[in-house]
Amino acid sequence: MKKIILILTVIATGITMNSFTPPSPGYSVGDKAADFKLKNVDGKMVSLADYKEAKGFIVIFTCNHCPFAQAYEQRIIDLHNKYASQGFPVLAVNPNDKNVEPDDSYENMISRAKEKNYPFPYLYDETQEQARAYGATRTPHVFVLGKKGTDFVVQYIGAIDDNTDDPSAVKTKYVENAVEELLTGKKVSNNFTKAIGCTIKWRKA
């Protein structure tokens, strides 16, 4: 009997451990996004459900330290200022482990948000659970969600636009195009793009 219990315990431990192994493939376009509750730089918890009027969200995994994320800070602010009032606010999420990248600690998020005067929530994914659920792999990494009934469905995954370094040389604004299409009830025509970015700094086991 003892042996059986031991075996069962071993099996159960194996299953539990497996379920915690990153990285998961995460969301694809068309998947329903689960709600979350993450701490904002003002200390308050933020969930998708808090936004009763939202038609969708521009969820952006980003951080403080990465030059590619920094290159997009102003453009992320502009996206929020343009689309929050139309029902698509930005939710910025920092998924990096502070031990691997101290610049991305919660305290440093607070200073960055103040410095840049972020008009959107800047949320701390301390457990990295959301980055894993979404399948974010780099910063910045954008997920545009659109409301379908009571659900939020992933409608676009990828980059903000096609020129990180030089905003004036941008030819295609992927996220803007996606949101514009959603606002007019269309399907997003270009719903997946790739970009160079910083790796997400996963917690070391």
Next chain:
Amino acid sequence: MKQFILAALGGLLLPLTAFSQQQVEVVKFDFVESLLKNNSDTTYVINFWATWCKPCVKEIPAFELLHSKYQDKNLKVILISLDFKRELEKRLIPFVKEKNMKSKIVLLDAPDYNSWIDKVDKSWGGAIPATLILNNKKNARQFYEKEFTFEELETHIKPLIH
């Protein structure tokens, strides 16, 4: 006379310094494309990196060691920097000089990332460091979106060199 000797010495030294100095060429994606399509029996270790990327910088010595140990064995290490082009002079070149890097280094000036990432490898999400080990003659192609140690790199290239 003194002046003449100095001038002669200078004349000798100048080309020498220029020769030992690592050059960083700015390339477009067609450079990478021709590497990907080459038909030689050379084993290419192609690493995508940037000076601002901490995990990339950490693994540079492993690539440098691979270069020095296997350059006579038909192996070429190519470090493709994704630093912004405007930072070539003020960041990348000083970095390469300071570390006295010997592998081939190019700056890839191809800002429309989405147009070429899949051509390097479909499984690449775009995070760096990323490394492609390629020997087209041997039909070998391995892509990794991860950090490497020298020992790991060596294990991967050993079956491909002779």
